[in-house]
Structures are given as structure tokens and as C-alpha cells.
Amino acid sequence: xxxxxxxxxxxxxxxxxxxxxxxxxxxxxxxxxxxxxxxxxxxxxxxxxxxxxxxxxxxxxxxxxxxxxxxxxxxxxxxxxxxxxxxxxxxxxxxxxxxxxxxxxxxxxxxxx
Amino acid sequence: xxxxxxxxxxxxxxxxxxxxxxxxxxxxxxxxxxxxxxxxxxxxxxxxxxxxxxxxxxxxxxxxxxxxxxxxxxxxxxxxxxxxxxxxxxxxxxxxxxxxxxxxxxxxxxxxxx
Numbered sequence: 204x205x206x207x208x209x210x211x212x213x214x215x216x217x218x219x220x221x222x223x224x225x226x227x228x229x230x231x232x233x234x235x236x237x238x239x240x241x242x243x244x245x246x247x248x249x250x251x252x253x254x255x256x257x258x259x260x261x262x263x264x265x266x267x268x269x270x271x272x273x274x275x276x277x278x279x280x281x282x283x284x285x286x287x288x289x290x291x292x293x294x295x296x297x298x299x300x301x302x303x304x305x306x307x308x309x310x311x312x313x314x315x316x
Numbered sequence: 317x318x319x320x321x322x323x324x325x326x327x328x329x330x331x332x333x334x335x336x337x338x339x340x341x342x343x344x345x346x347x348x349x350x351x352x353x354x355x356x357x358x359x360x361x362x363x364x365x366x367x368x369x370x371x372x373x374x375x376x377x378x379x380x381x382x383x384x385x386x387x388x389x390x391x392x393x394x395x396x397x398x399x400x401x402x403x404x405x406x407x408x409x410x411x412x413x414x415x416x417x418x419x420x421x422x423x424x425x426x427x428x429x430x
Contacts, residue, residue: 207359236417244403244423246360251417261417262317293359305352305418307359 206230209294209308216284217316224279224311226294233298235277236305239263240291252277284315318343320406322421329396329428337391337424339380339406347408349373349382349389350418354403363391363404396428 207228216222228235237250238261248261252271266288267281277296281288291312295305323338341347351363351373364373369384378393389406406421 238420244405244425246405246418246420246423248417248419262419295360304350304362304365305360307361309357309359 207294207296207306207308209292209311211311212309213312213314215314215316218283218285220284220315222281222284222313224292224294224313226277226279226308227275228277228296228306229275230296230298230306231274232296232306233274234296235271236295236297237261237267237269237277237279238293238295239265240293240310242290246293250279284313286315289313289315318347318408318410318419320408320419320421322404322406322424325423326425326427329426331398331428331430332395333428335391335393335396335400335426337404337406337426339389339391339421341387341389341406341408343387343408343410343419345410347410349380350407350409351378351380351389351391352405352407352420354405354423356402360405396426398428398430401426401428 210225233254235252238246247263249265250269252258291310293310294308319342348367350365352360353363354360364375366373366382372381380391403423405423407418
């Protein structure tokens with residue numbers, strides 16, 4: 204069973220607010236990822252990290268930022284939320300052995316009014 | 317760039333029917349291929365995978381064979397159950413330093429009726 208947790212599960216906020224989506228894993232995985240899942244269900248990689256102090260932008264441009272100060276923690280921040288940021292955000296991690304398996308959290312569904 | 321195309325859904329079946337969800341891909345190099353499943357209200361979880369041509373991945377009665385000549389990785393199950401109702405994603409990873417950076421298809425919703 205995967206041990207990766209995301210909070211909040213659901214968030215409704217107004218335009219212009221700053222938000223942080225939390226993601227933590229207890230598996231000691233080096234690699235962590237953020238995917239954005241649009242209403243049509245398609246998943247797009249927006250950020251990834253291969254270890255502490257390592258972060259990279261993914262294939263889909265995003266106004267969000269991430270940090271990786273601790274191995275287990277990979278938060279995503281939006282400085283000023285807009286309705287276009289409304290989406291589901293999925294955090295994932297994978298281990299050193301690179302089996303190709305990602306372990307996903309349950310997701311954070313963000314709605315910006 | 318790399319891409320994955322899944323058959324358009326949603327797919328609705330009766331219990332014990334045969335299931336096929338088509339998946340084709342475009343990739344540079346030699347990708348590993350995956351099927352992930354997302355049950356209602358949950359995150360994605362790996363269903364099966366294949367890492368080289370002609371490999372067959374299998375799990376929970378589902379199977380998929382890596383076909384390099386047709387660049388396909390179709391998902392099949394001989395007899396579906398109501399509990400198989402979920403969204404299914406085909407995905408690829410090109411390996412090396414990109415390992416873990418998955419490219420996903422658009423997902424296929426499967427609904428199985430009793």
C-alpha cells in the first residue's frame with residue numbers, strides 16, 4: 204500500500220488568494236512529481252524533483268512553484284490563484300530502483316472562483 | 317514528442333463481457349509501457365507494465381502485450397466485473413534520466429453493469 208498523502212483533498216477559494224497544496228510520502232522515495240488532471244481526465248506533468256533541492260518544470264507550463272527541502276515533502280504553491288487554475292492536482296513518487304511505478308496520492312481538487 | 321493515444325470512451329459493458337481498450341504510442345527510443353487505473357475518489361495505481369517488445373504484462377485478470385511493430389499496448393480482460401468500473405490510463409516512459417516522467421493517454425472510463 205502506497206504511503207503518499209495530499210492535503211487538502213478539496214479547496215474552494217477566491218481569485219487572487221495564495222494557496223499551497225501539501226504532498227508527503229513516507230517511503231523514502233527520491234523522485235516526486237506533480238501532475239495536473241484536467242476535467243477531460245488527461246494528466247500533464249507540471250513539476251518534478253529527483254531529490255532534495257532539485258526541482259524541474261514539467262511538460263505543461265504552470266504558474267505554480269514547488270520546493271523540495273526535505274525528501275518526504277513536496278509542496279506546490281500558487282501565489283495568486285485564478286479560475287484557470289481550477290483543476291485536480293496529483294502528487295506522485297517513485298523509488299531509487301526505477302521500476303517505472305509511480306505511487307500516487309488521492310489528489311487535491313482546487314476550485315478558484 | 318512522445319505521445320499516447322487511447323480509444324475514445326466511455327465504455328459500458330455488462331458483467332462477464334470481454335474488454336478491450338486500445339492504446340497506441342509514439343516515442344523516441346524504446347519506451348516502457350504501463351496501464352494505470354483510477355477508481356472513483358482514489359489516486360492512480362499501477363495495473364500492469366511491460367518494459368520491452370513482446371513482453372506481456374498481467375494483473376487481476378487484465379493483460380496487455382507490448383507490440384513494437386504496431387506501436388500498441390492494448391488492454392484486455394476476458395470477463396469484467398462491476399468492481400472493474402474505473403478510469404484506465406495508458407502511459408509510457410522513455411527511461412534513462414527521464415524514468416518516472418510518464419506520458420499519459422487521455423483516459424478511458426469503463427462502466428460495468430450487473
